[in-house]
Amino acid sequence: MRRLGYVLLVLVIGIDRHRASGADESAHAANPIVAENAQEGSLDWQLTRVRVDDRGFRSPWIEGYCSRQSVKAGESIDIMVSTNPPQRFEIEIFRMGYYGGRGARLMTKLGPFDGVTQPDPPKGEKNLHECRWPAATKLTIPTDWLSGVYLGRLTTLPEDKDKPYWQSYVIFIVTDDRPADILFQCSDNTWQAYNRWPNDFSVYTHPQGGQGPWADVSFDRPYAREAQHNEIVNDPLTVGAGEFLPFEFPLAYWLEEQGYDVAYCSNSDMLTPDRGLKCRAFISVGHDEYWDIRQFRSVEVLRDAGVDLLFLSGNAVCWVTPYRASVDGRENRIMFRGGPYGADNDYAEQRQREHGPFPERGPDEGLLIGARNIEPVNGGGDWIVTQPEHWMFNGTGLQAGDLIPGLIGWEYHGAPADIPGLEVVAAGTAWVGGDEPQQWTATIYPGPKQNFVFNAATIFWSQGLSTPPGHTLPWSHWSRPHGPDRRVQRITKNLLDRALAPPTTE
Template identity: 65%
Template sequence: MSLITAENSKPGSTDWQLTRMRLDKNEGIRTSFIEGYCSRQSVKAGETLDIFVSTKPASRFKLEVFRSGYYGRRGARLMGEYGPFEGKEQIVPEIGGRRLRECRWDKTTSITIPQDWLSGVYLGRLTTLPASPDEPYWQSYVVFIVKDDRKADILLQCSDNTWQAYNRWPDTFSLYDDGVHPGMVSPPGIDISFDRPYGKYRQIYENPQSVGSGEWLCFEFPMAYWLEQRGYDVTYCSNSDMVTPERGFKCKAWISGGHDEYWDVRQYHSAMAMRDAGVSLLFLSGNSVCWVSPFRDSSTGVPNRIITREAPYAGLARQQKFDELKKFEGHTTGPDEGLLMGAINVIPVNGGGDWICTQPEHWLFEGTGMKKGDSIPGMVGWEYHGDPAKIPGLEVVAGGTAWQSGVNPQQWTATIYPGPKNNFVFNAATIWWAQGLSKPPGHMPVWSHYSRPHGPDPRVQRITENLLRRAIGN
């Protein structure tokens, strides 16, 4: 029995989601009643993770840690319960240079990761403990990844750089805020820190389960749920774990899921090295490898805790028709993301369309019953990839029209090309691929830019099975 199968045979929890969540204000993103963050994006068994929590007003609270997975359709398993703790209000940091908001809160507790905690994405649910049953309780999450060094069939990279890029905590402090103009204005010269809570996700839809959990439950969890349901040998890592390629060399397939927009350029070179070493790369994602976002140390010297948006990758940069790019003139452009993924990013973006088969004879479509022109409705969105790259052996396996802003026609392509060692690189060209795999507890379906995926689809599941069968040899 595989480690994943054995783990998911254990009883799941019937109570792991947020039941009572309250924002500070209408249309806000912060819940100061109870909120927190972790000292690292990812941690190994045996290592220590610090957790920082603030409560306003000061109140007692508990911490329950859950591993997300399949667990007989329940979606998570309780791994440990900690506390009660005496909470206190912690200081919202002043605005630093480059609009940086970096918390330096007092540590609430530390967890040494037990040896039997399998790699995965872990949610720590924070719950206030009222003095009287007549008083309400409030909840939010903290999120972290348990990683490992073992050989595995599949390495699933979480898109946590992008979670943080769009995190506005405490109010307007994402990479898209300048403090002057409302909405998402994409200013240059902004830094953001992982040393702060995740506010409620606010980019394209409202999801109260996102408070403290980044975008994991929004766009990526359905993929992990499906992989673990089927017993695939999968392990997990953060974007920051890919600044060197060594972790990926121990796996047969690597997956980028959801919205994987922000990459340190070292991640790009790691993925290229993995491809050249024979690892198959699956970009089951959209808008990926779009912005060069270098890591730097926190103010206390912790590596990979601050990111910025330095420049576009080359496929985006050469489309000199988008005013946003002019803000970054003079910065070094990144390498061509198309030469990695098989297709470049497209601008302007934000739309949706149907995922249309163009090469039904390809092994990718075996067992799907799809014919040329058959479509998976609404599967493309809300951002996607455009022109295919000039790579020997590259094939466009799906493509068609996406409707940018719901009305403007725009072309997208899904591609596949061979690697040097009987491996391959596949680009699904949509953020919503995981929505076609499963609909787990805690996940809210999305609707954006006048388009939506329809949920689990047997064709998406079979295409993914075909990809993994070819990649891992099972």
Template identity: 65%
Template sequence: MKKQKGKNLINRRDALKMGLGTGIYSLSPANTDVTNPIILENKKKGSTDWQLTRVRPDPDHHRTSLVEGYCSKQSVKAGGQLDIMVSANPAQSYKIDIYRTGYYGGTGARLVQTIGPLIGKSQVTPQKGDKNIHECEWEVSASLKIPGDWLSGVYLGKLKTLPENAGEPYWESYILFIVTDQRPVDILFQCSDNTWQAYNRWPNNYSIYTHPKGSQGPWAAVSFDRPYGRQSQYNDIVNDPLSFGSGEFISFERPFSYFLEQHGYDVAYCSNSDMVTPGRALKAKAFLSVGHDEYWDIRQFRSVETLKEKGVNLLFFSGNSVCWVSPFTTSKSGNPLGRIFRAGPYGAQNNYAVSREKDHGPFPERGPDEGLLMGVRNIQPINGGGDWIITKPQHWIFKNTGIKKGDYIPGLIGWEYHGDAADIAGLEVVAEGIAWMGGKVPSKWQSVIYPGPKGNFIFNASTIFWAQGLSSPPGHTLPWSHYNRPHGPDPRVQQITHNLLRKAIL
């Protein structure tokens, strides 16, 4: 440990090692002078004003047409340009407050720029097109050149109408975009925005799941050129109108990013679309899949295979991941990554994939066996809920948790998960149990870890709800499904996560 001007300075590796054998592991701006960009960013003043206050959904609850918008692409680098399309109906003035989400002393976000006031107009709701797609062709409302000093992160733009007369109500919703970068980093957090869009029912119950021919076939497509409506296809999982416009980020991924930034992990962010090539992720020590990560272009799959072979640690803190091959195609606006559709299941010749194709095909493409990448597979039934039950408490991932065999974390499994562990040398099942679909139909899930080819490892938590055990940020609501719910932050989930991340980045 070096000393300078009477002040202790420690490097990141020493700070991480300080957590070994000392009970609940901790690394946070409050107790270390580690100077990585995330710690420096989170020392800046935050604000809780990023949260929506007044939202009025339309009668069908799939949109909020009083003010809504979308961005020209899913992610953008610092120095790049992003177009923002906004509709206000009735036409009225509005502003856009841009916030970077993080920890910021517990406030959850920092205001980085305000755009406006702007003169709003009502923009045309699109008619359905090929594959039942509903794709906007709205005029650009504002163009944002991303400042060079904006750190990678998930950014929310809060749209707020500006009434002409004092005392009249204002209305709000979000736009969302990701700022990505190319710097070497410990952790790359992949947002599951393909899945957010697949479940997005804007403008009036139109998603990949609502085609008249059925919910599981290749006949429906969706476009990123439209606002995010209500959070989820399934209103009985999270019924939160104060997340309009944010996809599934606030509900299923936000508690993880908040946790990472609270504890000073050196993290950068990317969209699913950024993973069509492996280049950015090869500059990370650990790749994270978080939340509900169901839809992957085959190029994403091959990229993550490359990460494994090159020695990057893969951590799937997610459920129902790598389930459907979802090729990117070009939107009307010219975004080559602007549309997705369901081309077929992952699973090679496994029963799950074969039965999906038999029941819902024919599909144009069958994906490889996701179990050989993730360690476990998508199974039937895949919907349900249960407790996360420990089967191998002596494993290093449980160090300093006090966990014993048979101990469980209530409600952490749901609403979708993985099972059917692959036959991979060195694979260990660290937790397993039964999830119940509707409280009646059983399904066996498994959480696994196995060694990669270059001293790296692959872990799969096997649940969408893992992040719920890490933190409870401002603006976040606990989900529930199938008569089952997680309980929120749990010291054991936090410690397991610290153990895995520490191992991955040292």
């Protein structure tokens, strides 16, 4: 819990090693997350009646998408919706958080609207499926809506009361420019890379190959059911919500429960470092595989300016992901797999040989995140402590060789970089296919201004923090995490407490 005493201390001494922008410290006198979560949460925000088609990729009965990945208070976002058959519907907008354990707050209800069946887009060059649906409604974000992840629940309203209703989500992020302690970067590039709407079209499903640069994907289409539901998460709650609910919401829920001052952004909000320089800590969460090269350079700037970096993620910074504009000129709405990160390392050369040619090559991600993407990169295993004397383990009771069961998966990092002061704090075996061994490593290294970079080395880290309402635990290669674990919670708290502490004097 972020304590008022610490806030006052920071204000009095007037020192902030993380505030490279020189923002006014008085912004930290009040914590808007605490005030927001004191509002009454909703008892009814989950999807109740969910239906997907025979292929399992979409819910044509009602589905939609938003015109932007993120939006600021005072700005507008369009919501596009299709219903098949045509019927009336409504939209309820929820902000996701803790809210006394309920997980969401109802912000507004829109409609009812007359739904129509919108056309599937024609297949374009590089298998692009870009919807051009007219907006069902335009939502101007009220000025008092706090930064966060917002779900719009779409519900059909059948005229015949003997007919069932159907539901799905749309998702968008409200971002802002205020100074905040923690910046939570959603991994929405990866949500879209795996999105197979409408009928098995993602960056992985092009006939030329699933790992090459052949396929373009557009944010102008609904999110199908969570893309790896048959292998990782069997959760109908996710229809329309990308991968936020299974892989990222447990972290957001826990941070807001603890009262941390957290703001949210999309991958596309990090094309410059400006947003992150107003925060003390930056978090990459869940499955954060696809980064535009400008994101990489921005986060380098954060590190070098003294912002603490927490990669509570796996398979992060794996593929260079260039953006381009939509057909109507909205920026950052189409992306593709442009090439591997890894510079001239063997694994990057291997990807180029086996899946290229690629038009781009990224730098060695290990020099930023501490460890690297390795081949094979998916499996499951236990998170095993190697450096129990490190300060991040204070109060956990963990000893060398102690394990946190099932916390490694779906994908992970290994091959630690040669960085002065880097420590491998946990390491072990991930079992690929259930019995083929691969080695992973969790690392931490010092930044240049009393800051640090931590790499948890697993997509599943958030599973050890909380189980929000309706949450389904994932699994990977016959291995599964156990859910909230006080040791994962304490490690995360120790890291954040260090990140948010006043600087020591030289």
